[in-house]
Amino acid sequence: MRFRPTSLLVHLVLLGGGLIMAFPFYWMLATSLKSPQEALQAKPIWVPERMKPGNWLKAARLGDSPLGGGLAPGRSVELVFPGEKGRPPKAFIPRTPGAFFDPRADGTRVEVVYREGAWRVRLTNTTGEAFRFLPLVVLWPKEAPLNPPLPPDALRSQGEDWRLEWVNAVPGALGYLFHNYLEAWYAAPWGRYFFNSFFTALTQVAVGLFLAALAAFALARIPFPGKDAVFVLILATMMVPGEVLLIPNYVLLARLGWLDTYYALIVPWLASVFGIFLLRQFYLSLPQDLFDAARIDGAGYLTQLFRIALPLSLPGLVSYGIFTFLGAYNALLWPLIVTQSPEMRTVQLGLQAFVSEAGSDYGALMAASTLVILPVILGYFFAQRQFIQGIARSGLK
Amino acid sequence: MRTFPLHAVLSWGALLSLGVYAARLGFLPQAWVVVGLGLYALLVLWGVRFGWRHALLALGLMAYWFPPAAFLVPLFFALIFGRGLSEKEQGALYGWALVWPALALLLIWHVFPTFYAFYLSLFERVNFLRPAAFSGLENYRILLQDPLFWRALGNTFWYVVFTVPVGLLLATVVAILLNTQVAFLGLYRTLYFLPYITALTAAAAVWRWIYHPEFGFLNWLLRTPGLDWLNTPKGVFALLLEPLGVQVQGFWAGPSLAFVAIMVMSVWHFLGYQVVILLAGLQAIPKEYYEAAELDGASFWQKHRLITWPLLSPTTFFLFTLGLIGAFQVFTQVYVLTPTGGVLQDTLTLAFYLYNKGFRDSDFSYASAIAMVTFLLILGLTLIQRRILERRVNYEI
Numbered sequence: 001m002r003f004r005p006t007s008l009l010v011h012l013v014l015l016g017g018g019l020i021m022a023f024p025f026y027w028m029l030a031t032s033l034k035s036p037q038e039a040l041q042a043k044p045i046w047v048p049e050r051m052k053p054g055n056w057l058k059a060a061r062l063g064d065s066p067l068g069g070g071l072a073p074g075r076s077v078e079l080v081f082p083g084e085k086g087r088p089p090k091a092f093i094p095r096t097p098g099a100f101f102d103p104r105a106d107g108t109r110v111e112v113v114y115r116e117g118a119w120r121v122r123l124t125n126t127t128g129e130a131f132r133f134l135p136l137v138v139l140w141p142k143e144a145p146l147n148p149p150l151p152p153d154a155l156r157s158q159g160e161d162w163r164l165e166w167v168n169a170v171p172g173a174l175g176y177l178f179h180n181y182l183e184a185w186y187a188a189p190w191g192r193y194f195f196n197s198f199f200t201a202l203t204q205v206a207v208g209l210f211l212a213a214l215a216a217f218a219l220a221r222i223p224f225p226g227k228d229a230v231f232v233l234i235l236a237t238m239m240v241p242g243e244v245l246l247i248p249n250y251v252l253l254a255r256l257g258w259l260d261t262y263y264a265l266i267v268p269w270l271a272s273v274f275g276i277f278l279l280r281q282f283y284l285s286l287p288q289d290l291f292d293a294a295r296i297d298g299a300g301y302l303t304q305l306f307r308i309a310l311p312l313s314l315p316g317l318v319s320y321g322i323f324t325f326l327g328a329y330n331a332l333l334w335p336l337i338v339t340q341s342p343e344m345r346t347v348q349l350g351l352q353a354f355v356s357e358a359g360s361d362y363g364a365l366m367a368a369s370t371l372v373i374l375p376v377i378l379g380y381f382f383a384q385r386q387f388i389q390g391i392a393r394s395g396l397k
Numbered sequence: 398m399r400t401f402p403l404h405a406v407l408s409w410g411a412l413l414s415l416g417v418y419a420a421r422l423g424f425l426p427q428a429w430v431v432v433g434l435g436l437y438a439l440l441v442l443w444g445v446r447f448g449w450r451h452a453l454l455a456l457g458l459m460a461y462w463f464p465p466a467a468f469l470v471p472l473f474f475a476l477i478f479g480r481g482l483s484e485k486e487q488g489a490l491y492g493w494a495l496v497w498p499a500l501a502l503l504l505i506w507h508v509f510p511t512f513y514a515f516y517l518s519l520f521e522r523v524n525f526l527r528p529a530a531f532s533g534l535e536n537y538r539i540l541l542q543d544p545l546f547w548r549a550l551g552n553t554f555w556y557v558v559f560t561v562p563v564g565l566l567l568a569t570v571v572a573i574l575l576n577t578q579v580a581f582l583g584l585y586r587t588l589y590f591l592p593y594i595t596a597l598t599a600a601a602a603v604w605r606w607i608y609h610p611e612f613g614f615l616n617w618l619l620r621t622p623g624l625d626w627l628n629t630p631k632g633v634f635a636l637l638l639e640p641l642g643v644q645v646q647g648f649w650a651g652p653s654l655a656f657v658a659i660m661v662m663s664v665w666h667f668l669g670y671q672v673v674i675l676l677a678g679l680q681a682i683p684k685e686y687y688e689a690a691e692l693d694g695a696s697f698w699q700k701h702r703l704i705t706w707p708l709l710s711p712t713t714f715f716l717f718t719l720g721l722i723g724a725f726q727v728f729t730q731v732y733v734l735t736p737t738g739g740v741l742q743d744t745l746t747l748a749f750y751l752y753n754k755g756f757r758d759s760d761f762s763y764a765s766a767i768a769m770v771t772f773l774l775i776l777g778l779t780l781i782q783r784r785i786l787e788r789r790v791n792y793e794i
Binding site for chain 2: 015239
């Protein structure tokens with residue numbers, strides 16, 4: 001093939017633009033793997049220590065299992081600080097307000113002794129279960145070296161001392177790599193948030209799809225009196241921006257006593273004008289002969305809808321499903337208004353709360369953001385074609 | 398022989414059930430329901446002549462005792478009695494039965510709230526739990542003298558003026574470039590598209606981190622020696638923006654650039670959607686047109702001006718309208734990036750102001766007035782845009 005300089009230029013422009021588009025994602029991922037002191041550098045760090053495989057190996061040697069790390073019941077780990085008998089290292093469980101706290105922390109026995117020319121901090125698991133994630137902190141003077149060697153970002157500088165967090169003492173490779181993710185995960189009830197988001201979105205997709213399919217079929221294929229009026233009404237509702245509906249719908253939900261329930265999250269958005277239009281468009285494009293033939297064979301309208309029209313309009317259904325799911329999963333304003341209790345909050349609200357509460361722990365914050373967008377991104381990579389075509393179809397006239 | 402309009406009676410019955418429910422919630426006077434039930438009783442008496450007495454009575458009772466059931470009642474009727482009817486009657490019955498569930502939801506959650514928002518805006522500070530005094534257009538008068546409203550309106554205006562054309566222009570360039578290249582299409586499309594499916598909360602969290610005044614990536618970039626855009630008294634930004642009366646203080650450090658930062662983030666977020674739609678539009682243009690033009694010796698620019706632009710105009714028009722409507726309702730980005738409305742409320746937008754008034758100050762009437770003004774603005778702009786632009790849109794391929 002002939003080499004063309006313009007083509008190279010086009011590729012360069014596209015790639016440059018694409019890298020700018022993708023940069024925030026890389027920055028999010030990189031920060032989510034940074035230790036706090038790495039994140040808060042005036043000069044940005046492109047490859048944090050936790051991204052380097054050499055450090056994974058170091059971390060794999062710490063703890064009982066190479067991947068998970070951790071200590072089995074009764075086992076202990078000893079940190080050795082060789083040197084003069086100066087200031088002893090301190091080991092304690094931090095209890096700052098709002099910080100993660102694990103009741104199992106009380107099951108960790110800590111001994112600090114000076115023996116054979118070295119300070120030794122011995123951490124013993126006296127509970128009945130194995131664990132690796134505890135808010136235990138060890139501080140020791142900067143002049144004392146530490147044995148065994150830890151990955152460089154396990155340590156933090158705190159005034160005159162080095163600060164080691166217990167999670168970094170026995171992390172295993174995965175615990176080391178995903179430290180921020182674990183921290184973010186335990187800081188909020190994410191399981192519940194994810195359940196709420198998925199339940200809301202999937203119900204909206206399933207029920208909304210069913211209702212839209214019924215209405216669209218009637219509007220496209222069944223002659224009935226008042227059809228034009230119904231169509232005009234539906235068209236007119238498209239002109240009303242969603243903002244206008246916020247307050248009246250809130251009032252309606254309050255009078256129904258539905259605030260802070262799944263009804264509030266789901267029911268107002270079940271009837272989708274977009275879905276009705278999209279599916280109507282599909283049903284209109286199907287040849288009339290199909291339906292005539294079915295009619296001659298004795299099929300009623302419902303049979304025609306469920307046996308002929310629905311299966312043939314699969315692309316439309318997929319488009320509708322993707323749009324509705326994205327809309328519901330990514331929604332912030334509506335759940336913010338109609339839910340109060342943490343049990344009813346969705347992922348986006350959880351993240352929003354996390355953003356304002358986590359303060360300067362940007363590693364955990366970026367880890368939480370990654371967790372939130374992960375399901376959709378994974379879905380995209382598994383069903384790229386459907387996503388792209390589904391979105392493209394929304395622009396069809 | 399006259400036939401019985403079962404579909405009409407069914408729909409009226411179902412509508413009646415909504416009325417019953419509305420009256421129970423206090424949205425309608427009870428007397429109306431009594432009148433409605435009376436009219437319905439007459440319908441039932443009429444139905445006696447055609448043998449529908451039992452069925453209609455059942456519907457009426459169901460409507461009264463358990464209104465939500467009426468959503469599906471017409472559908473059950475169609476299923477049970479549909480067989481024996483003439484084709485015309487069957488169409489009428491099935492048409493209404495299928496349209497009804499979605500239509501009823503639209504009536505409840507879209508049509509009624511639109512009017513109810515206007516109704517609420519006519520009262521003095523309604524907090525839906527308390528009775529309020531009718532005040533006519535007083536809220537609108539206050540609104541027009543409210544400096545915060547004008548700031549929100551101004552910000553929203555600038556947001557629309559900046560993000561819609563810039564986004565569309567960038568997207569058109571990217572789409573045209575993508576359309577000329579076959580290699581790596583999937584890669585580029587993914588790069589540009591991923592921001593769109595990323596939840597705005599997560600994206601905003603990442604951008605907030607990139608914009609961080611001390612440790613943010615962008616400020617580091619702008620501080621780079623040789624490219625010192627912010628810190629010198631006459632850096633590039635300062636030279637560009639100070640004549641316009643904007644004080645340049647670094648991204649996020651001061652108020653002036655905060656809103657610009659939100660706009661940049663929004664363009665980044667929505668670009669992929671526009672690219673995908675435009676690309677679909679471009680690919681629908683027959684290749685023969687370009688071949689013919691090339692035979693006639695058309696240049697690159699001529700081809701785009703004379704073929705691409707006119708044939709792409711419906712897609713562009715669609716995206717323009719959609720972008721306009723969406724941009725007028727911008728909330729999430731602003732809320733996540735500046736939860737308090739920024740320094741001195743300088744990032745206030747209409748939707749954000751509505752949220753603040755309605756759900757932070759619980760002043761539902763005033764917030765409804767804001768919603769109605771937004772509605773009118775969007776409606777007016779869409780109509781003007783239709784008149785001016787649609788004449789230039791070419792719908793034939």
